[in-house]
Amino acid sequence: MTILLPTDKRYTLEQVGRKAYNLKLLKEAGFPTLNGVVLIPPLQEEEIKKVWNMFSAPQILAVRSSMKNEDGDNVSFAGKYETILGIRDFGTFKKSILKVINSSEVETQASVLIQPMNDNEISGVLFTKTKKSKNEIYIESCYGLGETLVSGMITPDRFLIDYDSLKITGKVSEGKSFGIFLERQPLKEGNLKKYSFGYTKKVISMGKGKFLGSIPYQERNKFSLNQSQILQLCDIAKKIESFFDYPQDIEWGLKGSKIVILQTRPITSFINLEIFPSKKNKESLHGIIASPGIIQGKVVTDFNDITSLDDKLIYVGYETKPELLYHLNQVKGIITENGGVLCHASIVARELNIPCLVGVKFATDYLKHGMLITLDATKGCIILGKENKQ
Amino acid sequence: MYISSRIQNIVIVDFQLIYETDSFIQLDFYAEGYKRVPFQYAYPIYMNRVSYGFLKGKFDDHIKHEKVFKQYLQDAKWVQEISKEMVFSIKKVHLLNLEIERFLRKKVIPVLLWKQYFSLIADMISFKKFSDECKPISFAKSSSQYEKEVLQLHFPSHIYLFHQKFGRLIENPTTENMRKFIDKYGFLYDFNIALNPFETIEGLHEKIESKINHFHLQKRKKEINKVFKENFAIQICKRIAWYEEWRHYYQARAIRNYRRAMEMVEMDICRTGIDEFHETIERRKNSDYIITN
Numbered sequence: 001m002t003i004l005l006p007t008d009k010r011y012t013l014e015q016v017g018r019k020a021y022n023l024k025l026l027k028e029a030g031f032p033t034l035n036g037v038v039l040i041p042p043l044q045e046e047e048i049k050k051v052w053n054m055f056s057a058p059q060i061l062a063v064r065s066s067m068k069n070e071d072g073d074n075v076s077f078a079g080k081y082e083t084i085l086g087i088r089d090f091g092t093f094k095k096s097i098l099k100v101i102n103s104s105e106v107e108t109q110a111s112v113l114i115q116p117m118n119d120n121e122i123s124g125v126l127f128t129k130t131k132k133s134k135n136e137i138y139i140e141s142c143y144g145l146g147e148t149l150v151s152g153m154i155t156p157d158r159f160l161i162d163y164d165s166l167k168i169t170g171k172v173s174e175g176k177s178f179g180i181f182l183e184r185q186p187l188k189e190g191n192l193k194k195y196s197f198g199y200t201k202k203v204i205s206m207g208k209g210k211f212l213g214s215i216p217y218q219e220r221n222k223f224s225l226n227q228s229q230i231l232q233l234c235d236i237a238k239k240i241e242s243f244f245d246y247p248q249d250i251e252w253g254l255k256g257s258k259i260v261i262l263q264t265r266p267i268t269s270f271i272n273l274e275i276f277p278s279k280k281n282k283e284s285l286h287g288i289i290a291s292p293g294i295i296q297g298k299v300v301t302d303f304n305d306i307t308s309l310d311d312k313l314i315y316v317g318y319e320t321k322p323e324l325l326y327h328l329n330q331v332k333g334i335i336t337e338n339g340g341v342l343c344h345a346s347i348v349a350r351e352l353n354i355p356c357l358v359g360v361k362f363a364t365d366y367l368k369h370g371m372l373i374t375l376d377a378t379k380g381c382i383i384l385g386k387e388n389k390q
Numbered sequence: 391m392y393i394s395s396r397i398q399n400i401v402i403v404d405f406q407l408i409y410e411t412d413s414f415i416q417l418d419f420y421a422e423g424y425k426r427v428p429f430q431y432a433y434p435i436y437m438n439r440v441s442y443g444f445l446k447g448k449f450d451d452h453i454k455h456e457k458v459f460k461q462y463l464q465d466a467k468w469v470q471e472i473s474k475e476m477v478f479s480i481k482k483v484h485l486l487n488l489e490i491e492r493f494l495r496k497k498v499i500p501v502l503l504w505k506q507y508f509s510l511i512a513d514m515i516s517f518k519k520f521s522d523e524c525k526p527i528s529f530a531k532s533s534s535q536y537e538k539e540v541l542q543l544h545f546p547s548h549i550y551l552f553h554q555k556f557g558r559l560i561e562n563p564t565t566e567n568m569r570k571f572i573d574k575y576g577f578l579y580d581f582n583i584a585l586n587p588f589e590t591i592e593g594l595h596e597k598i599e600s601k602i603n604h605f606h607l608q609k610r611k612k613e614i615n616k617v618f619k620e621n622f623a624i625q626i627c628k629r630i631a632w633y634e635e636w637r638h639y640y641q642a643r644a645i646r647n648y649r650r651a652m653e654m655v656e657m658d659i660c661r662t663g664i665d666e667f668h669e670t671i672e673r674r675k676n677s678d679y680i681i682t683n
Contacts, residue, residue: 177407189402190441201441203404204393212393214406217582218660221410292541320549347547347635 015040017066020113022244022264029243031236033261036115038066041101048097052090055116060182060209061087063096065103066113085117085147086182086208117209118260119182120145120253121195122224124156127267128163128237129247135163137234141224143197143215144179146251146262154178157224166234173223176215178203183211196256197224225254232259240264285360285367285382287335290346292377293355295333299371301364314375316367320345333375335382337363357382394449401452405443413583415648417443418664419641422508423515428455430472430520431462442663463524466622473524473629476517480636483510487643494650501675504651508664511644514637521630521637530623539624545631548639552578556588560598568594577646578639583659589646 013021016038026033037051055061063084084096101110123146127138140156142149149156154177160170179200187193187202193213200213225233233252236259241248244266251263297312314333334356336345349356355377367373367382374383394401405420421443428435436455437447462468490507493500530536555575559567568591576589587593648667652659657670 175410188440189400189446190444192441201404201406201444203407203444204395204400204402205398214404216406217410217412289541347545347631348550350541351544351547351550 017111019066034115036113039112048094052093060117062115062117064113065100066111086210088209118253119255122254126237126250128241137161143176144181148180161234175220178214180210181213183209286380287357287360289377289380290358291349291356294376295355296374297332299367301369316363335360335363399449401447401449403445411581412660414442414663419511419515421445422512426516427519472520473626476633477629479514483514483640486510499651499671501671521633526623526627536623548578548635563598577642583645583649
């Protein structure tokens with residue numbers, strides 16, 4: 001059976017699944033979302049062909065699951081069922097539909113949502129609440145399509161916004177060196193493509209109508225969203241939350257100044273979030289000894305945020321920056337993720353007789369500004385939060 | 391570092407993915423340098439620059455070259471020769487820098503000289519792959535002894551040099567000294583082409599008057615070289631470390647020189663790549679010299 005969003009009046013939540021149903025509701029209520037088609041098995045070949053012809057060429061489609069038990073109030077099964085993006089030809093379209101249906105354990109639970117892909121210049125997710133008791137909106141954003149964000153290929157920009165005042169209470173950008181973008185017209189490797197945020201350079205085709213684009217320095221270190229875009233997103237998100245009368249996990253895309261809501265579902269587990277989320281705790285980290293010695297001190301990653309000039313500081317970074325030496329009356333140890341015994345950090349540390357470890361993987365993820373650590377560059381390890389007993 | 395597709399038989403290096411710099415020219419330095427690596431073992435080049443900082447070639451050729459390069463790295467004789475050429479490449483850039491800067495002071499851009507300048511800088515950077523991948527420890531008789539000796543080595547550091555000279559400027563901050571600092575060391579602050587605070591008189595005043603106590607750098611430790619004179623592994627290690635520091639110094643200085651040249655002919659200093667720079671100065675040349683206002 002074929003059902004058209006949002007105009008078809010025949011279908012119910014039980015027939016089409018929460019994903020498609022929510023999108024239908026959003027569309028009817030006037031929220032900016034994409035049209036689509038829902039297919040419910042059993043399906044005939046002619047039906048699939050008819051649906052393919054509904055979308056005007058040249059089309060790039062997304063085929064997603066919209067299962068009956070998916071995206072419920074208590075459980076979401078996020079990521080469990082298939083999603084196939086960047087479909088350009090009928091053969092792939094047909095296979096994708098079957099793949100999505102087969103990803104369901106029970107065929108009667110399966111329905112398939114088909115939508116045109118949007119040329120997102122910026123994508124992201126938004127939580128209308130971070131904790132049940134706290135009024136905060138949380139946004140993550142990246143350049144291009146959202147798959148780099150959800151797959152963890154990049155660290156997105158992160159924003160915390162006060163729910164009532166819509167004031168930005170926290171934001172972090174760690175640099176976005178690439179994105180994945182939709183490729184409607186074929187580009188050669190090395191060609192530039194202009195977007196509203198600036199340029200990207202096509203590096204390589206990713207297949208399925210997408211390319212990997214590198215981001216120039218000027219755009220990389222800017223926040224991907226400006227104040228006005230954040231306010232627009234929050235405004236729409238609050239209305240969606242009010243519409244469903246429950247906090248929402250929203251996937252969105254931005255092209256120019258137009259926001260598109262790709263998906264919305266109830267938040268099933270509230271995140272206990274810090275603006276600098278830390279990965280699992282590690283008691284000790286290891287690296288290459290570049291300059292021997294032992295020192296206990298506070299981690300410094302941002303020299304603009306030094307609270308006391310008396311503290312012994314241990315610089316932690318991907319690599320050394322020139323401003324490090326400006327603070328060397330306080331910096332008593334150096335830890336870098338990159339480099340070997342002949343890199344700048346090593347050379348400077350040995351010049352100054354201060355302990356140094358290089359090649360410490362994930363140092364910048366685990367070691368946060370202000371943390372107390374012991375740098376033991378005789379054994380090549382870093383100990384978190386413990387005093388050196390030697 | 392590479393992005394490749396076996397199916398499409400292509401390999402790509404986009405230095406924009408690797409480096410944080412606001413300058414297309416800086417990315418072109420790396421790209422052209424990397425492209426010239428096969429010359430070090432007398433092979434033809436297999437990658438082409440198709441955009442700023444962007445190289446493209448065949449995947450099959452790339453695999454072949456990687457294999458050849460690794461084999462050469464095991465050859466002590468080749469390593470000895472290349473390490474010498476690596477050091478000389480710095481000296482060549484140093485000498486041409488003096489000419490380039492002499493002409494810049496006279497507000498003249500000799501077209502052929504600037505093309506030679508880019509070529510020498512690219513040659514200098516082409517040794518980066520060698521310095522990254524060569525493991526001098528593989529030539530050491532005792533790896534534990536080598537590790538002990540390496541930790542005792544001291545090398546010039548361009549960051550250290552920057553701060554040492556800034557410390558001296560703080561002691562005697564006359565306008566003339568500030569101009570000298572800007573000319574010789576200000577560009578070492580970062581690898582961006584845009585002016586940094588240490589390259590303007592106003593910026594220097596602000597930094598000097600800053601409330602943070604400046605760290606008075608100790609006299610640099612002298613290089614201990616006599617003990618290791620006969621030790622091949624340490625000799626190579628020293629050449630690599632020396633090259634790495636001075637490569638950074640001359641790269642930063644070259645970026646500064648390109649900025650001055652681009653400003654003279656009113657080009658976008660950040661978004662002008664080397665091809666556009668050469669085309670522009672070529673187009674505007676008047677009997678081999680560009681005379682500016």
